[in-house]
Amino acid sequence: MTLEGLLILSAVLFCVGLLGAFTRRNAVVVLFSIEIMLNAANLNFIAFWRYGENPELLHGPLFALFAIAVAAAEIAVGLALVIAVYRHFKTVDLEKLNTLKEE
Amino acid sequence: MTQETAFYLLAIIAVLAAVTAVRLRNLIHGVFALVIFFAALAGLFLLLMAQFIAAVQVLVYIGAVGILLLFAIMLTERVTGDDGRRITSRGGFWGATAALGVAVFVLLPGIQQTDLNRLPAELAEANATAADANATMAPPHTVEALGKRLIEPYIITLEVVALLLTAALIGAVAVSQGARRVEDEEEASP
Numbered sequence: 001m002t003l004e005g006l007l008i009l010s011a012v013l014f015c016v017g018l019l020g021a022f023t024r025r026n027a028v029v030v031l032f033s034i035e036i037m038l039n040a041a042n043l044n045f046i047a048f049w050r051y052g053e054n055p056e057l058l059h060g061p062l063f064a065l066f067a068i069a070v071a072a073a074e075i076a077v078g079l080a081l082v083i084a085v086y087r088h089f090k091t092v093d094l095e096k097l098n099t100l101k102e103e
Numbered sequence: 104m105t106q107e108t109a110f111y112l113l114a115i116i117a118v119l120a121a122v123t124a125v126r127l128r129n130l131i132h133g134v135f136a137l138v139i140f141f142a143a144l145a146g147l148f149l150l151l152m153a154q155f156i157a158a159v160q161v162l163v164y165i166g167a168v169g170i171l172l173l174f175a176i177m178l179t180e181r182v183t184g185d186d187g188r189r190i191t192s193r194g195g196f197w198g199a200t201a202a203l204g205v206a207v208f209v210l211l212p213g214i215q216q217t218d219l220n221r222l223p224a225e226l227a228e229a230n231a232t233a234a235d236a237n238a239t240m241a242p243p244h245t246v247e248a249l250g251k252r253l254i255e256p257y258i259i260t261l262e263v264v265a266l267l268l269t270a271a272l273i274g275a276v277a278v279s280q281g282a283r284r285v286e287d288e289e290e291a292s293p
Contacts, residue, residue, distance in 0.1 A: 001106060001107055001110040001150065004214060005110070005114075006147075006151075007214045008211065008214060009114045009117070009118070011206055011210035011211060011214065012118055012206065013117060013118065013121055014206075014210065015202045015203065015205055015206040015210070016118065016121040016122055016125055016202070017121070017125070018201070018202040018205060019125055019198050019199055019201075019202035020124075020125030020126075022194070022197075022198035022201055022202060023125075023194055023195050023198030023199070024125070026130065026180075027179075028130065028172060028175050028176050028179065028180075029125070029130065029133065031172070031175075032124065032133075032134070032137055032172055033125055035137070035164075035168060036121050036124070036125070036137070036140065039140075039141070039144050039164070042144075042156075042160075043144060043147060043148075046147075046148055046151050046153045046156060047151065049151075049153070050151045050152060050153070056248075057252070058248060058249055058252045060153070061153050061155065061156050061249060062249070062252060062253065062257060064153070064156050065155075065156065065159065065249075065253075066260060066264055068156075068159055068160070068163055068164075069264045069267070069268060070264070070267065071168075072163055072167065072168065072268065072271075073267050073268050073270075073271030073272075074271075075168050075171060075172075076171070076271050076272060076275040077271050077274055077275050077278065079171055079172070079174075079175045079275070079279075080274070080275035080276070080278040080279035081278055081279075082175055082179065083175060083178060083179065083279045084278050084279050086178070086179045092179045092180070
């Protein structure tokens with residue numbers, strides 16, 4: 001378990017999330033792909049904290065904590081938007097959502 | 104040695120669960136795979152001595168985000184098992200190519216070229232072993248220390264995050280049911 005190993009794992013997880021965000025057409029799946037990417041970033045914060053200088057300052061966990069809070073806010077608003085869009089269009093297929101206002 | 108094994112095991116579980124979550128056609132199963140991914144990441148945080156972050160990961164991600172995603176999927180998708188009407192993915196090849204391209208040409212060279220040894224390897228090892236030694240006696244970085252740091256230099260950040268969360272929750276409620284409310288009031292008022 002080296003810093004480099006952790007960074008590579010985090011990069012791989014980020015790309016898995018990217019793959020999901022690129023290829024899936026369901027809005028909910030795109031949202032949770034973004035969650036996977038955010039988690040990969042959190043892993044980086046913790047890894048740099050553990051193997052970096054001055055671990056007693058706790059910068060890594062604090063940054064991860066704030067990132068988790070922002071991610072939670074994002075997922076709440078994102079899912080609310082998905083549900084609002086579903087009410088309006090009766091679908092969450094991203095390829096069919098090509099207008100902001102229903103004629 | 105056991106730490107090394109645990110790391111590889113958790114890493115493999117995390118990657119497999121993430122791929123499953125992203126590629127599975129059954130979305131409910133996908134969310135369960137995502138929960139396994141979150142749990143594996145919580146395990147990694149524990150391995151890295153970030154106990155509180157691991158606990159927060161379980162509480163926020165597995166407890167809240169997982170359930171929220173399940174509800175969103177059940178509200179927007181028919182989950183009775185007929186695959187015909189499900190929204191499928193498309194462009195898997197190009198998506199995979201793009202994601203792999205980002206990994207191979209951007210992230211991995213970045214990791215390779217960054218001078219991670221700005222911190223000498225011995226010092227990093229010493230830090231890690233010191234943390235391990237601490238861990239056997241008492242948790243090195245307790246919730247208490249985290250809380251003090253949160254109050255002492257980061258109080259403004261903490262309050263901004265609290266404000267953001269409040270605004271996001273109010274916004275979520277307003278967005279998910281606001282439109283109809285306004286229409287009702289417009290109909291009712293004249």
